[in-house]
Amino acid sequence: MESSTGGPVVAVDGTSGSGKSSTCRGVADRLGLRYLDTGAQFRAMTWWMLREGVDIHDADAVAARAGEPTIVSGTDPLAPTIEVDGVDVAVEIRSDRxxxxxxxxSTVPEVRARLLELQREIIDADGGIVVEGRDIGSVVWPQAEVKLYLTADANARALRRAAEEGGSDVAATERVLAERDRIDSGRATAPLVMADGAVHVDTTYHSLDEVIDQVVQLVQQAVG
Incomplete structure (x- = not known):
């Protein structure tokens, strides 16, 4: 079974720090698929708003300018890229700010609508793709052949994220992740939910390779 893209679409949603990015890149590489990090697109939009001096807590101000930046996502799982107005911002979008x-x-509906259109254009291009985010299986591409929802317990997520950030305080990181989940799960537009038909994958007690193996098997079973 294949989508209109000419290859399978694997929609991977879940909580921050559950291993979505590493898993998705590994699965896409193993299966020869493209890869899209939708979270990087929201970060790119945020980076642009901050650079332009837009008050990010003024939803009307953010909405008014959401259509201005040109955001381009590279889909090579081994070397994904993100550009804003022709500028590589892969490092800048991971800043604390x-x-x-x-x-x-991300809660502004106009931002989500703008990036939703961009995400669907990328998914609908030639070739299968692994897409990670918070609402891929529920909103962006509900017809995906494979839908996954990745989670891990709070401490494991905080430990992973703190390690990624060069040894940040684990307790503080856990609070930040919890607040992010609270906001994303409670927003009115496209909240973080487990999509209908999604397979729940708990990564807490599994290595990255074990999770990738599990997801690859799920994809192969689904698409034959």
Whole structure:
């Protein structure tokens, strides 16, 4: 079974720090699929708003300018890229400033509508794709052949994220992740939910390779 893209669409949603990015890149590489990190697009939009001096807590101000930046996502799982107006912002979007601002920007319906259109254009291009985010299986591409929902317990997520950030305080990281989940799960537009038909994968007690193996098997079973 294949989608209109000419290959399977694997929609991977879940909580921050559950291993979505590493899993999705590994699965896409193993299966020869493209890869899209939708979270990077929201971070790119947030980076642009901050650069332009837009008050990120003023939803009307954010909405008014959501259509201005040109955001381009590279889909090579081994070397994904993200550009805003022709500028590589892969490093800048991971800054503490952007991390602290991405949730209020992401809740603005006009931002989500703009990026939803972009995400669907990328998915609908030639070739299968693994897409990670918070609402891929529920909103962006509900017809995906494979839908997954990745989670891990709070402490495991905080440990992983703190390690990624160079040894950040684990307790503080856990609080930040909990707040991010609270905002994303409670927003009116496209909240973080487990999509209908999604397979729940708990990564807490599994290595990255074990999770990738599990997801690859699920994809192969689904698409034959």
């Amino acid at each position: 952007v991390t602290g601002a991405v949730s209020p920007v």
